[in-house]
Amino acid sequence: MNEVKLDTILQKISNFSLEDQYMIVQTITKRIHEARRNQIAERANEALANYHAGNVTIGTADNLIIILNND
Numbered sequence: 001m002n003e004v005k006l007d008t009i010l011q012k013i014s015n016f017s018l019e020d021q022y023m024i025v026q027t028i029t030k031r032i033h034e035a036r037r038n039q040i041a042e043r044a045n046e047a048l049a050n051y052h053a054g055n056v057t058i059g060t061a062d063n064l065i066i067i068l069n070n071d
Helices: 006-014 018-052 061-070
Strands: none
8 A cells, every 4th residue: 555645634624625625634634533433432432331240340530549649
């Protein structure tokens, strides 16, 4: 696979019309948001699995500090 330098990509994009550049920004932004949502969903599923497995501790911040200091 050929590696393309970021500055090369940006230079090529700068030659596009402003409308096309705006469309590229919108497309990339949507992809980033979707990827971030997927990361959050994966983390939420992991947290839920830990909760169902009993691997969580419920309490106040003070309780958590006490537990951490006892370890």
